[in-house]
Amino acid sequence: MRKNKSDIKKQNTRKEKSNTTKNQLKSDLKTNNKQRNKTSNSSKAKSKGKSFIEFLKAKETHFGFGLFIILFSIFLLFAFISYLKYWRIDDAVVSSGFCNIFNSDTSVENSMGKIGAWFGYVFIKKWFGIGSFLLLIFIANCGLLLVKVRILSFFDSVIYLLGTTIWLSVFMSTIFTRQDTLIWGGIFGWQIRDWLSNSIGNLGLIFILIISFVLYLFAVLGIKLRDVKLIKNKDKESEEEEEENENNIKNAETDEENNEEIIIEKDTIQPLEADENFEIIHKTNDVNTEIKNTNSNEIQLDISENTNKNENTSNIPFIVEEKANTIEDTNNEQPVEHFDINTEYDPTKDLSNYEFPPTTLLQNREIKANKVSREELEQNKDKIVETLANYSIKISEIKATIGPTVTMYEIVPAPGIRISRIKNLEDDIALSLAALGIRIIAPIPGKGTIGIEVPNKNRDIVSLRSLLESEKFINSKAELPFALGKTITNEPFIADLTKLPHLLVAGATGQGKSVGINTIICSLIYKKHPSQLKFVLIDPKKVELALYSKIEKHFLAKIPNTEEAIITDVTKVVETLTSLTQLMDSRYDLLKNAGCKNIIEYNKKFINRRLNPLEGHEYMPYIVLVVDEFADLIMTAGKEVELPIARIAQLARAVGIHLIVATQRPSVDVITGKIKANFPARIAFKVSSKVDSRTILDTNGADQLIGMGDMLYSHGSTLMRLQCAFVDTPEIEALTNYISEQQSYSKAYELPEPIIEDGNKMAEADLKNVDKLFNDAARIVVSLQQGSTSLLQTKLTIGFARARRIIDQLENAGIVGPPQGSKPRDVLIKDLDVLEQFLRNME
Template identity: 45%
Template sequence: MAKKKGRSKRKYDKKNEKMNEIKALIQISFGIICIFSLHTNSVGRLGLFIKNLFMGLLSTPAYVLPYLIIITSFFSLNNIFKEKKSRFMFSFISLYICFIIIYSLIHRQHIPEDILSYISLKQSYYLGTEGGIAGGIIGNILTSILLFFVGVKGSYIIVTTMAVLSLILTTNLSIMDILGFIGKVFNMIFNFLKSSIVNLFSSKTIVIDNQEKVSKNREKSKSKLKKSDGTNKDKKDIVDEKIKILDYTSNTKAVALPDDNKNNLNDGKSKSKEDNKGESEDESLSNINVKDKNNIKDYKLPDINLLKPNEKSSTVKDKKDILNKAKTLESTLQNFGVEAKVVQISKGPTITRYELHPEPGVKVSKIVNLSDDIALNLAAQNIRIEAPIPGKSAVGIEVPNESSTLVTLREVIESSAFNDSNSKLTFVLGKDISGQPIVDDLGKMPHMLIAGATGSGKSVCVNSLITSILYKASPEDVKFLLIDPKVVELSCYNGIPHLLLPVVTDPKKAATALNWVVQEMTNRYKLFAQNGVRDLDGYNEKFEDSKDEKLPKLVVIIDELADLMMVAPNQVEDAICRLAQMARAAGIHLIVATQRPSVDVITGVIKANIPSRIAFSVSSGADSRTILDMGGAEKLLGKGDMLFYPVGSSKPRRMQGTFVSDSEVNKVVEFIKSQVEDVKYEDDIIEKISNEENSDDEEVDELLSAAIELVVEAQQASISMLQRKLRIGYNRAARIIDEMESRGIVSENLGSKPRNVLISKEEFEEIKSQTS
C-alpha cells in the first residue's frame, strides 16, 4: 500500500509540474502581449482593448503591470520559490498597490469627490485612458478611502509602512539593512558633490609661485578630510566606501640641513649634558688605560654628501593596481564567506599593507587561515597577515610590491627623526610600511640581536648601524669594539679613532676580548661606587668639567656569533650573558649578529638577556621562533626586508632596512681617518689579549704536573699506569701522555714497548726550581 501511495504521489507531482509550466508559459505570453499593447498599436483590436482596460483601471501604473505578471510567472517554474510562492506573490502585489496609491496621492487634485457614483467612475476611467492622469478607477477608489479616514499625511505614512513591510518580505532583509543601504546611497551622493566642489575650486589656481603653493596645501588638506571622513564619522562602523591610500613617496618628509649649519648644530649639541655622557678614561682601578690617545681637536662629523642620494621613482600607475588588488582581496574573502572591507592601504618601499575591517561576527582566525588562497588570487609571491594590527581594529594583509624601492642611508639620516635625536647612540634602521623613517636609540634597548639567512641584509644592517652612529658621535663620545670572525665584513673600519683596538678577527682573541669587556664593566661599577653615582650618565655629569675623568660609551659588535660558539662556547656565552645583564648602566652595549639562528647558537640564556631583536628572512618557522619567539620571519622577502622587535613592544614591526654600499662606507671612513695622522690604539689591551691568548693556547690538564713527577720517579710512562695511579679514565690519561710527548718529557710510542722517559730526576728538579 505504501508503494502505491508513493507512486501516486510522484505522478501527482509530475502533473503539477507540467500544469505549472503551462500556466507560466501562458502568463509570460500574456505579459508580452500586454507590453506590446500598452506601448504600440501592433496587437490589433485585442491590444487596444487591453490598453483601454488597464489604463482605465490603473492609469499610468498600468505600464508596470505586464512586467509584474512576467516576474511572478517564474515563481511557478523555479522550485526555489515553491514553498514561499504565496509570500512572494503577496509581497509583490502589496508593493504594486502601494505604487498605485502613491501615484494617485500625487495627482489627488484630479480625483472626483463622490468617487463611487457612476459619473465619477466614468470620469476616472476617461482620465486614465486619455491622459494617464490620477490612478484610474482602482487607484482613485483606494486613495479616496485613505484620504477620508486618515488624510494626506496619514495616507503617506500608511502606504510607506506597507511598502517597507512588503520589501522586507520580498528581499528577506531587516529594517537596519535597508536604512544602512539608504545611508550609503546618501553618503555616496554627498561625497560625489563634495569632490566635485573641491575639484571646481582646485582647478581655479593662479600661476603665481606663492599662491600656487597655498592652493596645493588647501587641496591636500581637503583631500585628507575627504579620505578620513568615512573612518571618523562613526567609530562603531569603520567601514566606508572610500579607501584611504597612504603612499610612502608622498608621506616621507626629509629635513636636509646645509653642511655648515649641520656641523655647527652637532658641535653645539656636543656641549650639552646629555651628549657629554660618554668620553674616555678609566684609570683609577684598572691597569689598562682607556684614555683617548688620539687627541683630535675640532673633530668634524662626516659630510652628508659622502652618501648617495635616493633616486625618486614614478608611482602614477601604482594607484590603479593597488585599488584593483583591494577589490580582488574583498571578492576573494567573500567567496569564502568572509565579509570584510578594505578601509586603508599603506604602500611602502617593498610591500603594500591592506587594512581589512571584518564585519561583526567574523573571526580573525578565518582570515588568517585563508593566507594561501589570498596569495593565489592576488598572484603574490608570499603574503603575511598581521591579525590584528596593534592599536587598530583591523587586520593587515601585507602583499609584496611588483618592484621594490631602495631605501638609502642618506634619506633617513636627513630626516627630522634622526636630526632631532640628542643621543649619541642614535642609529638608522630604515622605513616602515607607511614610508616613515625609523631611527632608534641603542642606549634604550640596551642590547640587540640581529639574525637572518645569508644574503638577507644582515651585514648591510650592521654597516648602516655603525655608519649612522659615526654621523652622530665623536671618538670621545663612543668607542667601538668590533669582532669579525669572517674577517672581510668589518675590516674596512680599521684606522678610525672610534675603535678601541683593531677589528678582532681571531675567534680565540674574540673570546678574550669579551672577557676584557666584562672586566672593564666591573671596573666601571667599582669606579661608580667610589664616586657615589649609579650609572655612566651620573658619572660623566659629575665630572663634566674634567675631560680626563670622563668615560666613553662602548659598543661591542659581534658580526658572526656562530663561529665564536664553535671555538669557545662556554666563555662566549658566559661573557655575553654577564654583559647583557649588567652592562647597560656602565655604558656598554652589545650587538650580536648571526646567520645561523639555531638554538645551539642563540641559546635560551643569550636570548633571555637580549630583549631587542631584528629578524631578517629565514628558511623556516622554527628559526623565526628562535629569534622572535613567534613566526613571521620565514615569510619575509629578503634584501633588507625585516621585522624589528624592540624591548617593550607587543608585536614586531615590519620595515625595509637602509642600504649603504661599500664605497659609501669607505668614503665615510676615509673622511674620518683624514682628521687623524696616526691612530693610536690601546696597546695595553692588545697586549693583554695576546698574552691571554697564548695562555689559552697552553691550556693544560690540572693533573699534568703530578703525572710528570710520577713518570720521572718511575722512569717509565704508560697510559695504564696513569690510569691506576691517578685514578682517571683512559681518554684523559692518553691526553696527558700526548702533552708530555709534545713537551719532550717522554718518547714517541714504541708499539708494545713502554715509552722512554727523556729527562732524569735531577733535570726535572732543576726545571722545577727555575719555574718556581
C-alpha cells in the same frame, strides 16, 4: 431628702464649673503651643532661607560651581568634536530620546559616551550647529567669571558670543541648504532662515546678515559713525595743517615767556630740573588748550612726543648705566675667577678640530614615491575582496597604505566575522594575488583592523643618506641613535641603542644582515664624536668589517700589543671579550666610588669637575661590541666565548657597553637562554621556515618576508616591518677615508690587558718591554706593602688600563702575588734594598 437633692445639685454645678475651667485651660495651652510652633517653624524657615542664601553667596560656592562649569565646557568641547565625526552613526541611538541613553543594549562611537553624543545632538543638530562652539566659549567665560578670572564681562559675552552664535547658525543654514548638512546650522538656524526668507525673501535675508555682520564688526572694533565722518573730512583738514602749525609755533614762543614766571615760583618747592621741565610741558599744554580750541589734539600730541623724549633722555641713561655697572662688577669679581678654576671638562678637546662627515659622501639614490599605481591598488583590493567573499566573509571598509617594499591593506570585517577565519586564508590570498611574502596581521595593535601586507611589484631602495638627513635623526636627543630603515608608512625609523640595550640580528645568508650592521655602525659614526664612542669589531669572515680599519685611531678599541684592530683570530676574540669584562668590572668600581648608577650620571659628574682624576676617575666613552657570525665563534671557542658574552649581556648596560650580535639561526646551541633573555631587541631578516622565525622572534612572520633588506624589528611587545637602509661598499670607503684624513689620537683606545687562565699557565707580560713606570711602581708597592691597581692609579696618576698592565708585570716578575679577589695582592719582596738589587739584576 430635699437637703440631699440640693447638695447633689450643688456638687454637679461645682463639677461643671471645674470642667469648664479645665477645658478653657486646655484650649489656652493648645493655642499657645500652636503659636509657639508657628513662630518656631517660621524662624526655622527664615534661618534655613538665610543659610541657603549665604551658601549661594559664599566664595567657595562660586569657585566650585565655576570650576564645574569650566570642566563641563571642556567635556562639551570633546563631545562636539567627536559628534562631528560620528554624528551619522550616533544619531540613530540618541535621536530616540534621552531615556534611550540608559539602555545598555545600545552603544555610540562618541568619545564622551552616550551623554556626550546626546549633548552634541541637542546643541549642534537641534539648536545652533557650528555656532555651538561659540556657545561653549560663553559657558567657559561664565565659569571663569565665577572663579574670579575676568577675560570678558558677562554683558559683553551675552551680546557678542550669544548674538554671534545665532548669526552663525542662520548664516550656515543659508549656505548649506541640503537636508544632510543640517549639522552646520542646526534646526534652530534652519527654522529662522525659513521664517526670514518667507517674510522678506532671500535677498532680504542676505541683506540682514550682511548689515548685522558689519554692525558687529563696528561694535567689536569700537568704530563709531562720527569717526567715519571724520575720516572723510581728513583731506580738507590736511590742507589747513601747515598754516595752523606755523601759528602754533608762534603761540608756543609767547607762552614760554609767561610760563617762566610760574617756574620761578615753583623753584622753591621742587628744586629738581627734571621735574621743572615736566611742569613746563604740562602747563604749556594747559595754556594752549585754553587759548586755542582748534586743533588742540594735534598740539597735545606734538608736545607729548617731546615730553616722552625728555623723559627718555632724562631717565633711561641713569638706569642703563647703573645696570651696566652692576653687571660689569659681578662679571669682573666672581664669575671670571669661578670659571678659571672650575671650567667644565671637554672630552672632545683632544680632537677639537674634528669635523663630522657630511652626508654628501653617501649616494642619494632616487626614491620615486608612490611607485604603486592606482590600477595595481585597485586590482589587489578587488582580488582580496573577491577571495574573502568566496568564503562568505564580508568587509565593511578597506584602506591601503603604501610602503617602500609592501603595501598594507587594512580591512574592517563586518560584524560577526571571526578573525581566525581571515587569518587562515593567508595562502588563498597569496594564490589569488600571485605574490610571495604576504603576511596577515590580525588584529593590528591599537587600530582594531586587520592588515594584509602585499609586496609591491616595483620596490623602493631606502638610502642611508635619506635617513641621516631626516629631521627625526638630526633632532634626536638619544644617547646612541642609529637609523635602521623606513616603516610601512615611509617614515624613518630611529632607535636608541642605550634603551635596547643589546641587539640580536639574525637571518638567512644573503638577506641583508651585514648591510644592516653597516647601517648601524655608519649612523652611529655620523652622530657621535670619536671621544664619545668606541667600537670593538669581531669579524670571523675577515672581509665584512675590514673597511673600518682605517679609522682605528678614531673610533676603534683593542687590547694592548695587537696589530689589527679588527679581530679575526679566535684566540684574540677570547682575550678581547675577557678584557671587556675586566673593563666592565673596573667601571662598576668607579661608579660605586662616584655614587652613580649609570654612565650618564658618571660622565656628567666628571664633566662638571666633581670627580678627581687623581683617584682613578676618567671620562667613559660608550663601547659597542659588534660580533658577526657568532655561530662560528661558538663552534670554535665554545664556553670561552659564551661566558664573557653572557656576563656582558647581563651587566654591561649601566657602564655603557652594548652588544650587536649577528648570526644565521640563534638556536639553543648557539645562543643559550641566559644570553637570549638579555636581547629584548631583535631583528629578523628572511628565514626559510617558521621554526627559525619562532627561534628568532618567538613568533611567526620572518619566513614570509621577501628578502633584500625586508625585515621584522621586535622590541618588547612591538613588532614592526621595516625596509632596511642600503649602504654600499664605496660609500663606506668614502666615509672612512674622510675620517682617516683628519687628526687622530696617537693610538687606538686600549682595553685592559686580559688575564686568561689556561690550566696552570698565566698569560705572561713581556719583562723585556716593561712600562717606564715599572721601577717606580715596584718601589711604591714594596714601601707600602700593598699591591693593587687602584693604589698605582692614585700614586702614579695613570689610568686603569696602564695600572693593570703594570701590576701584571710586577706579578710576572715575582714582586707581587696573584690576585685575591677584593683583597690586595701579597707583596713577595719585603725590603727596598732587596728590591733595588732585584731591579739591577733585571737590567
